[in-house]
Amino acid sequence: MLEEILLFMAIGFAAQMVDGAIGMAYGVTASSVMMSMGVPPSTASASVHVAEMFTTGASGFAHWRARNIRPELVWRLALPGMLGGALGAYLLTEIDGHIIQPFISIYLLAIGGLILWKALHPRLPRPDMAPNRVRALGVTGGFLDAIGGGGWGPMVASTLIGAGTTPRYAIGSTNLAEFFVTLTISATFVATIGLHLWPAILGLVLGGVIAAPFAAMVTQRLPDKPMMILVAVIIMLLSLRNLVEALDKMMG
Structure with missing residues (x-):
């Protein structure tokens, strides 16, 4: 069990370094790595979201203290997001992991592409x-x-x-809303499939907590663009590998 906790601490550390440095991609980084290790999609998503409750809660509180939020924007995102999150989590538990994994890999590949596009194109x-x-x-x-x-x-x-919202309010409000969405998704997973990978969750949380101060230092020293390009390429390569493996299993 100790080896498993240490492994997921490393994953949580890496994911939090990414998230802390560029302000996004904790979930997609951790999920991509876990799925590449053979963890079923529903279990990976459940583990990551429970761990994210701590990181998004702390992040949202920090943005609230820094006055980086617009309350009306938070609730316009959070309430519909909670509904969408609950539906998504329930659907994920009802569909066989081998069937849905190729589609999830395509989605993560697209998210990697979105991060890459964001890094290479100025905001209009x-x-x-x-x-x-x-x-x-x-x-x-x-x-x-x-x-x-x-x-x-x-x-x-x-x-x-991209739609013109002031960046500090867009990022702060999105972060605070994400806490409520993550809480709802986690509760849905607990009510449907339960939580079985406690070593993974503990490792992700510990790794993320340890990485937080280092990520803040990286943010001060490393330009966003190369970091975002690196993260996007890693996510896309992992997702592509997962997609090829999933399609091989389906065809085999």
């Missing part, structure tokens, strides 16, 4: 999103986050910033 400001579009974004982001084990940040924050 546009008018603020209408409230109904924000709610639709919340539902979609929550659903896909639960299905893929991550992706809320890259999808929601990127869309808001």
